[in-house]
Amino acid sequence: MNEQPLAGGHLTDELVRIGSTVRRTRGPHSPFVEELLGYLESVGYPYAPRYRGVDEAGRDIFTYIPGNTSDHPRQRAPDASKLGARMLRQLHDVTTGHALAAGAKCVTHGDAGDNNTLFRNGCPIAFIDWDFAGPGRRIDDVAYMAWSWSIYPVEQVPIPYQAEQVRDVRDGYGYPWADELVHAMVHQQTVLINEESAHLANLALPAARRDQALHAIEWATASRDTVNRHIDVLLSALR
Known part of the structure; x- marks a missing residue:
C-alpha cells in the first residue's frame, strides 16, 4: 500500500x-x-x-474527501462563513435528543475551526478531525467557529471585516445571538488557555505536545485581547 x-x-x-x-x-x-x-x-x-x-x-x-483547509478569509468564498455555520447547525439539529448527546443539548464538533474544515473552490464541504466531538451546547460550538474563522489578532484584517465575519457565522447558523455570542467566544478562548496551560506545565507530555500548547495559549490569548479591545465593534455588528 x-x-x-x-x-x-x-x-x-x-x-x-x-x-x-x-x-x-x-x-x-x-x-x-x-x-x-x-x-x-x-x-x-x-x-x-x-x-x-x-x-x-x-x-x-x-x-478521503478531496479539499483544502483554510487559515485566512481571503482563501474563502464570500458566503463561506454562512455555509459553514449551516453545516454546523445541521449537525446540532440531527443530534438533538440522540443518546450520543447524553442529556446535553446536542453533539458538538468541539473544534470546528477553518483548519478542521475542508474547502473546495473556497466553499466549505466537510468537517474533519472529530476527536473533540461530544455532548455540549450549540452556542459554544458556534462561538468557537466564529472565533477561529473570524478573529485575526496578527494578520492585517480590518476589525469591521472581522465583525462582519462573526455576524455571517451567526446569521448562517440562524440563532439571534448578539452579546451572548461574543461572551461565549471569550469563554471558549479562556477555556482553551486554561486547558493548554495545564498541558504546558505537564512535563510528562512530549516536548512537541507542550510546544503546541504554548502556541495555542499565545493564539487564544491574542484572540481574546482582540475581542475585548474591539468588543463594541463586534457587538454593533451583531445587534
Missing part, C-alpha cells in the same frame, strides 16, 4: 492517505467518533467523512 502522509493531526501519531481512505492512529475517543460518524451516515449528514473500521495496523479508517 502506498501511504501518503497528511498535514495536520497534531495530536495524532500517524495520519496518512491510502487510496480513497485516510488512516489515523486509534485513540481513547475513537469509539465515540466511530458511533457518531456511523449515525451521521445513517441520517444522510453529508459534511463528515465516513467511518470504515480498523485496518491491520490498528488504525481507524475514514473515507
Whole structure:
C-alpha cells in the first residue's frame, strides 16, 4: 500500500492517505467518533467523512474527501462563513435528543475551526478531525467557529471585516445571538488557555505536545485581547 502522509493531526501519531481512505492512529475517543460518524451516515449528514473500521495496523479508517483547509478569509468564498455555520447547525439539529448527546443539548464538533474544515473552490464541504466531538451546547460550538474563522489578532484584517465575519457565522447558523455570542467566544478562548496551560506545565507530555500548547495559549490569548479591545465593534455588528 502506498501511504501518503497528511498535514495536520497534531495530536495524532500517524495520519496518512491510502487510496480513497485516510488512516489515523486509534485513540481513547475513537469509539465515540466511530458511533457518531456511523449515525451521521445513517441520517444522510453529508459534511463528515465516513467511518470504515480498523485496518491491520490498528488504525481507524475514514473515507478521503478531496479539499483544502483554510487559515485566512481571503482563501474563502464570500458566503463561506454562512455555509459553514449551516453545516454546523445541521449537525446540532440531527443530534438533538440522540443518546450520543447524553442529556446535553446536542453533539458538538468541539473544534470546528477553518483548519478542521475542508474547502473546495473556497466553499466549505466537510468537517474533519472529530476527536473533540461530544455532548455540549450549540452556542459554544458556534462561538468557537466564529472565533477561529473570524478573529485575526496578527494578520492585517480590518476589525469591521472581522465583525462582519462573526455576524455571517451567526446569521448562517440562524440563532439571534448578539452579546451572548461574543461572551461565549471569550469563554471558549479562556477555556482553551486554561486547558493548554495545564498541558504546558505537564512535563510528562512530549516536548512537541507542550510546544503546541504554548502556541495555542499565545493564539487564544491574542484572540481574546482582540475581542475585548474591539468588543463594541463586534457587538454593533451583531445587534
